[in-house]
Amino acid sequence: VVRPERRRAEGDLEAERARLAKEIARAEGMLANERFVANAPADVVESERAKLERYRRELDLLGP
Numbered sequence: 001v002v003r004p005e006r007r008r009a010e011g012d013l014e015a016e017r018a019r020l021a022k023e024i025a026r027a028e029g030m031l032a033n034e035r036f037v038a039n040a041p042a043d044v045v046e047s048e049r050a051k052l053e054r055y056r057r058e059l060d061l062l063g064p
Contacts, residue, residue: 013062020059027052 030036030048037045 017059017062020055020062023055024052024059027055 027048031045031052
């Protein structure tokens with residue numbers, strides 16, 4: 001969920017969209033890396049999956 005205080009504090013929706021897109025790309029890259037998924041502790045992999053879903057939801061809430 002996008003925190004209203006963050007939106008008000010920064011006031012730049014395009015910058016927030018760009019930040020979220022960058023975070024999504026980073027998380028997708030990590031999760032696509034078979035060595036990372038195979039060697040990282042399960043809780044770390046699950047944490048990255050949860051972050052990815054959160055970033056996607058936040059981006060959706062900001063709209064087009």
